[in-house]
Amino acid sequence: MKRPGPLFTLLAGVVLAGGIGITNLVTGTGVTPVAGAANAAGAPSATEAPRTEPPKTAPPKTSEAPKSDAPARADYAGRVEGGGASVAVSIRDGHAIAYVCDGKKVEAWLQGVTVGGKLDLKGPKDASLAGSYNTAAVTGSVTAGGRTWRFTAGPAKKPAGLYRAAPKVRGKASKAGWIVQADGSQVGILTTDDQSAAAPVLDPAARTATVEGALVVAEPISGVDGAGEF
Structure with missing residues (x-):
């Protein structure tokens, strides 16, 4: 019996290889994917970072200047910290007048302008008052007679407040x-020829006081009522 010739063997190998290829096509196995094929189909590759949308930021808010609650007209009365003196302040349309008094010797009248709820008042003999105010109170420091006090004074409603007179003695x-x-308590000073002493008792309702037997009418100083000269 003769052995198959070389040509027959070669043809059999070709047929066998072709059969294997057809089987792979039918079953879908044994095919090596081509690099970049997934990318061509639109899918991200393993090395490509996922795309993210930039964060949306809200537009910056415009800041508004704080509104001052400083009243255009106001009256305040109170005492310095630690006691020893009283302070009254009247404010009217950008101007202010103040009075500090210890009821014995130390007193000072002060005046100045107001800007944005701030006070910067001056008086004779280096007297001064600096502070701020709103609808609730005026607070700051006052200097008179070589002394400086801190103070807070609340709103003064008549008959509380500031009064003055110019009697003959x-x-x-x-x-x-x-x-x-x-609370109805009061303090005052009467000055004659640079000599100071406690003022006589004032009747706030009648706005009168008796000075050496003579009836004296006191003038109220009020930013709210518009009374008195600033």
């Missing part, structure tokens, strides 16, 4: 100032 021009507190 033994034929000489004098001046008097009073601070009446909300």
